[in-house]
Amino acid sequence: MTTIPATREPRAAATRDLRHTWRILTAVLIPVGPLGILLTRGLMPYWTSDSEEAMVAAMAAEPGRAEAMTWAFFVTFPALLFGALAVGYVARRGAPLLATLGAGLTFVGFVMVASLGSTDLLVHVMGRDGYDEATIVDVAGLAAAHPTSAVGAGIFVIAHILGMILLGIAVTRSGLVPVWAGAAIAVSQPFHLVAAVIVPSRLMDLTLGWGLTTVGFVVVALAVLRMSDDEFDLPPR
Numbered sequence: 001m002t003t004i005p006a007t008r009e010p011r012a013a014a015t016r017d018l019r020h021t022w023r024i025l026t027a028v029l030i031p032v033g034p035l036g037i038l039l040t041r042g043l044m045p046y047w048t049s050d051s052e053e054a055m056v057a058a059m060a061a062e063p064g065r066a067e068a069m070t071w072a073f074f075v076t077f078p079a080l081l082f083g084a085l086a087v088g089y090v091a092r093r094g095a096p097l098l099a100t101l102g103a104g105l106t107f108v109g110f111v112m113v114a115s116l117g118s119t120d121l122l123v124h125v126m127g128r129d130g131y132d133e134a135t136i137v138d139v140a141g142l143a144a145a146h147p148t149s150a151v152g153a154g155i156f157v158i159a160h161i162l163g164m165i166l167l168g169i170a171v172t173r174s175g176l177v178p179v180w181a182g183a184a185i186a187v188s189q190p191f192h193l194v195a196a197v198i199v200p201s202r203l204m205d206l207t208l209g210w211g212l213t214t215v216g217f218v219v220v221a222l223a224v225l226r227m228s229d230d231e232f233d234l235p236p237r
Helices: 019-029 032-043 052-061 063-091 096-128 133-145 147-173 179-198 202-226
Strands: none
Touching: 019 032, 019 063, 019 202, 032 063, 032 202, 052 063, 052 096, 052 133, 063 096, 063 147, 063 202, 096 133, 096 147, 133 147, 147 179, 147 202, 179 202
């Protein structure tokens, strides 16, 4: 009698568990965005309360700083967007509603920065290529006066300030960070608004504004590093 060999069931391929890799990358990513904006704000040849004429003159007078500022923003801006979502993600289990609203508003607000940051690049390249300052002021003014710039600026101010306040509360309510770190995140962008517009001060912005944002996000990143992979996410099936 011929024996028919038993048919073996195909073995399911092992699912690779990348939670550890994702967790480390998330922790590294979270502080990069605020740190990049802190660097950008420190490198700005002008201040946001200056007139358009003064801004253009300052950019033309210090092209090296303008170039460094442009690259700092270009390299770190994507991390700013992903970092806002990442903070919401790691806080979601302890404070789901606050984390969702905070991350969503912050993300939308930061997206609007793209429509504002392009003006710096426009001024920089026009000055570098020899356009006179009066022409640059005129062109930059026209770009800033476009409705998308005006609406984008309004959305940015409201959404990112409210979003960061909610994120600061979320990371505290979730037990992810100490109260002081969550408070630092929550108050940082209101301080940024004051330093940028109301009581213009680069020092205030670099310490109590984006400085506090950076410190708070670093503390969140350290908390993510201390997590186990199971705390960070469910295992793969």
